[in-house]
Amino acid sequence: xxxxxxxxxxxxxxxxxxxxxxxxxxxxxxxxxxxxxxxxxxxxxxxxxxxxxxxxxxxxxxxxxxxxxxxxxxxxxxxxxxxxxxxxxxxxxxxxxxxxxxxxxxxxxxxxxxxxxxxxxxxxxxxxxxxxxxxxxxxxxxxxxxxxxxxxxxxxxxxxxxxxxxxxxxxxxxxxxxxxxxxxxxxxxxxxxxxxxxxxxxxxxxxxxxxxxxxxxxxxxxxxxxxxxxxxxxxxxxxxxxxxxxxxxxxxxxxxxxxxx
Amino acid sequence: xxxxxxxxxxxxxxxxxxxxxxxxxxxxxxxxxxxxxxxxxxxxxxxxxxxxxxxxxxxxxxxxxxxxxxxxxxxxxxxxxxxxxxxxxxxxxxxxxxxxxxxxxxxxxxxxxxxxxxxxxxxxxxxxxxxxxxxxxxxxxxxxxxxxxxxxxxxxxxxxxxxxxxxxxxxxxxxxxxxxxxxxxxxxxxxxxxxxxxxxxxxxxxxxxxxxxxxxxxxxxxxxxxxxxxxxxxxxxxxxxxxxxx
Numbered sequence: 001x002x003x004x005x006x007x008x009x010x011x012x013x014x015x016x017x018x019x020x021x022x023x024x025x026x027x028x029x030x031x032x033x034x035x036x037x038x039x040x041x042x043x044x045x046x047x048x049x050x051x052x053x054x055x056x057x058x059x060x061x062x063x064x065x066x067x068x069x070x071x072x073x074x075x076x077x078x079x080x081x082x083x084x085x086x087x088x089x090x091x092x093x094x095x096x097x098x099x100x101x102x103x104x105x106x107x108x109x110x111x112x113x114x115x116x117x118x119x120x121x122x123x124x125x126x127x128x129x130x131x132x133x134x135x136x137x138x139x140x141x142x143x144x145x146x147x148x149x150x151x152x153x154x155x156x157x158x159x160x161x162x163x164x165x166x167x168x169x170x171x172x173x174x175x176x177x178x179x180x181x182x183x184x185x186x187x188x189x190x191x192x193x194x195x196x197x198x199x200x201x202x203x204x205x206x207x208x209x210x211x212x213x214x215x216x217x218x219x220x221x222x223x224x225x226x227x228x229x230x231x232x233x234x235x236x237x238x239x240x241x242x243x244x245x246x247x248x249x250x251x252x253x254x255x256x257x258x259x260x261x
Numbered sequence: 262x263x264x265x266x267x268x269x270x271x272x273x274x275x276x277x278x279x280x281x282x283x284x285x286x287x288x289x290x291x292x293x294x295x296x297x298x299x300x301x302x303x304x305x306x307x308x309x310x311x312x313x314x315x316x317x318x319x320x321x322x323x324x325x326x327x328x329x330x331x332x333x334x335x336x337x338x339x340x341x342x343x344x345x346x347x348x349x350x351x352x353x354x355x356x357x358x359x360x361x362x363x364x365x366x367x368x369x370x371x372x373x374x375x376x377x378x379x380x381x382x383x384x385x386x387x388x389x390x391x392x393x394x395x396x397x398x399x400x401x402x403x404x405x406x407x408x409x410x411x412x413x414x415x416x417x418x419x420x421x422x423x424x425x426x427x428x429x430x431x432x433x434x435x436x437x438x439x440x441x442x443x444x445x446x447x448x449x450x451x452x453x454x455x456x457x458x459x460x461x462x463x464x465x466x467x468x469x470x471x472x473x474x475x476x477x478x479x480x481x482x483x484x485x486x487x488x489x490x491x492x493x494x495x496x497x498x499x500x501x502x503x504x505x506x507x
Contacts, residue, residue, distance in 0.1 A: 039429035
């Protein structure tokens with residue numbers, strides 16, 4: 001474990017040095033990405049012009065959900081986007097072999113090699129939204145909910161990574177598969193709470209493809225909606241999907257023929 | 262056809278955001294017992310998802326051509342690079358549209374009576390014309406963006422900002438008519454509304470005078486985008502440098 005941590009810190013240092021080589025690009029990137037979270041506020045405004053409550057959520061409570069989603073997006077894009085984007089290219093160009101030959105867990109290496117610090121700037125507008133929602137919703141949120149909030153965000157991060165990683169693995173069979181692009185469409189569903197839909201959609205978003213809970217569970221915790229089943233499910237889904245991604249990766253490796261074939 | 266699974270997979274999951282939005286707005290309007298609004302929003306999102314899926318996004322291929330040095334090869338060919346790029350894009354899009362179109366038909370049919378089609382041929386034709394103009398306009402805008410690679414070696418952030426901004430501000434993700442207050446009125450005058458929103462609104466039924474006004478503004482933005490692209494292309498050629506390889 002210590003060895004992997006040391007390796008990861010080396011990756012982080014290397015990526016930080018690379019990004020800061022071009023400070024102008026870095027600053028521009030941070031400012032540009034900072035603007036992204038502002039646009040979905042148009043949707044929030046449009047929804048709450050039509051109704052005061054949606055699925056039991058008031059506007060300021062929904063701010064906390066949208067803000068949680070933004071923070072989670074920032075984490076996903078910072079730690080995993082570039083790595084997962086690169087995987088189909090490695091397969092097409094035969095560079096995956098070099099990763100498989102290294103004396104470390106290949107899934108770890110492929111998933112964590114690069115860190116994109118500019119993407120982290122999205123977390124700030126998300127955090128501001130959560131704070132605005134918390135202050136204006138009159139919920140009187142207890143202090144102990146905030147560290148648990150971070151824990152559930154981390155569960156959401158693991159769920160999101162696991163699903164995305166599994167979605168990109170079919171590239172080994174199909175060579176070109178823009179699963180990366182359509183993942184963003186799937187991931188966007190996490191912006192909404194499953195309760196806003198109800199019925200079969202709620203079940204799909206919660207249990208079949210649990211992207212619906214990655215931001216909803218932390219927001220539920222802050223808005224005092226989270227019950228034991230929801231909390232346990234977040235942990236079970238995170239651990240279960242991470243294990244499943246590992247098994248699926250091993251299966252995919254067994255079907256990979258390498259660049260020399 | 263080598264990448265047919267890619268196109269099919271991509272199409273299926275590009276429909277997903279439209280489905281989610283339809284479910285969301287249906288949940289809002291069902292509570293209000295407003296079937297007319299449900300029909301409006303369902304038709305809007307089905308058509309908008311197709312327009313969103315098919316509008317040209319050419320900044321990424323141009324970026325890669327510049328980064329990998331392929332632009333130099335194309336500049337040596339006895340043909341206009343912008344024209345070649347445009348028709349290459351049209352060819353690719355046409356084929357992927359043919360493969361993916363049945364998915365959108367299935368989506369429309371699945372919506373049942375909530376998906377409302379025009380009752381004569383003219384909205385179809387005008388909507389198609391508006392889409393063609395928006396496609397060309399989008400090509401000029403995104404190609405100009407792609408040429409940014411010549412000045413900025415990591416323009417991906419700008420590309421994504423354009424993608425996100427154009428869709429949100431153009432009505433691809435939320436109908437402009439539902440935007441809060443003055444924002445919707447202001448957004449009608451940006452070019453993005455004429456990329457995504459205008460073809461959809463024509464399909465859903467606009468008075469003829471408003472269609473003419475929409476075309477006039479759209480053609481104005483098309484002209485401006487063409488002029489802008491020409492200017493950026495000239496500047497890009499002045500700036501572009503190629504170093505001989507081994």
